[in-house]
Amino acid sequence: MILKKVTAVFVALTMTTLTASALAATSNDGFDNGLGAWTHLGDVSVQADAFLGNSALLTTASRGADDFPAVAGAFNFSGVAAVGSAEIEGSLGLATGVLDPDLDNFVFASEGSVMYKTFSVLQGERLGFLWDFQTNESASLQGGDYAFVSINGEITRLDDTSSELKVSNVFARQTWYGLFNHTFTSDGVVTVGFGVVDVGDSAVSSALLIDNVFIAAVPEPGMGLLMSLGLGVLGLAGIRRRK
Numbered sequence: 537m538i539l540k541k542v543t544a545v546f547v548a549l550t551m552t553t554l555t556a557s558a559l560a561a562t563s564n565d566g567f568d569n570g571l572g573a574w575t576h577l578g579d580v581s582v583q584a585d586a587f588l589g590n591s592a593l594l595t596t597a598s599r600g601a602d603d604f605p606a607v608a609g610a611f612n613f614s615g616v617a618a619v620g621s622a623e624i625e626g627s628l629g630l631a632t633g634v635l636d637p638d639l640d641n642f643v644f645a646s647e648g649s650v651m652y653k654t655f656s657v658l659q660g661e662r663l664g665f666l667w668d669f670q671t672n673e674s675a676s677l678q679g680g681d682y683a684f685v686s687i688n689g690e691i692t693r694l695d696d697t698s699s700e701l702k703v704s705n706v707f708a709r710q711t712w713y714g715l716f717n718h719t720f721t722s723d724g725v726v727t728v729g730f731g732v733v734d735v736g737d738s739a740v741s742s743a744l745l746i747d748n749v750f751i752a753a754v755p756e757p758g759m760g761l762l763m764s765l766g767l768g769v770l771g772l773a774g775i776r777r778r779k
């Protein structure tokens with residue numbers, strides 16, 4: 537099952553890369569050259585992932601004993617502590633409290649990390665990326681730590697600690713890789729942000745892995761068309777080399 541999913545991800549990745557490069561992608565960020573032009577707050581770094589190679593990793597870890605009995609800072613990868621949720625909200629232009637899951641019942645987001653970048657996009661262009669939510673939290677509580685993507689201030693939650701999670705090799709559990717797609721409905725300048733926050737308290741760290749962020753002018757073709765485009769590009773490249 538896991539192998540099938542890995543294969544699917546890599547097929548998608550390959551086709552995504554081909555399609556994105558073939559069709560004038562405005563961005564194709566695999567983080568192989570670091571965090572580049574992404575602005576970031578908190579614990580954000582590039583780490584080697586077993587399947588994806590270099591990926592961006594955001595965590596909710598401070599430099600303290602968030603994951604006792606693990607040593608202080610054990611799940612902080614950058615040396616920069618997680619920041620308060622209000623600071624994350626401010627950086628993305630969000631209203632204060634937007635990241636709090638349930639203010640009426642005093643369920644607050646406490647601290648975490650964020651990275652964001654601004655793009656010029658055209659109507660019909662597509663944002664895509666790979667993500668994987670990882671956590672040391674138990675699955676028992678609703679409203680636990682969670683990860684999100686913000687597109688011009690509109691928050692979409694990626695999986696949280698109440699989702700079904702699999703065993704991970706760094707954090708205790710992970711969702712496994714997911715593909716996210718969004719098609720822009722108008723021309724404009726958009727800010728795309730990724731974040732992960734602790735909820736309820738600032739202990740027991742969670743993380744969000746992000747990779748292969750791209751924006752491409754793809755008119756949502758079917759997978760068959762994507763495949764043939766990719767093969768066509770390969771064929772053309774082969775012909776050029778032979779000349």
Ligand SMILES: [Ca+2]
Nearest residue numbers: 596597598738
């Ligand atoms: Ca923390």
Ligand SMILES: [Ca+2]
Nearest residue numbers: 681734739740
């Ligand atoms: Ca936590």
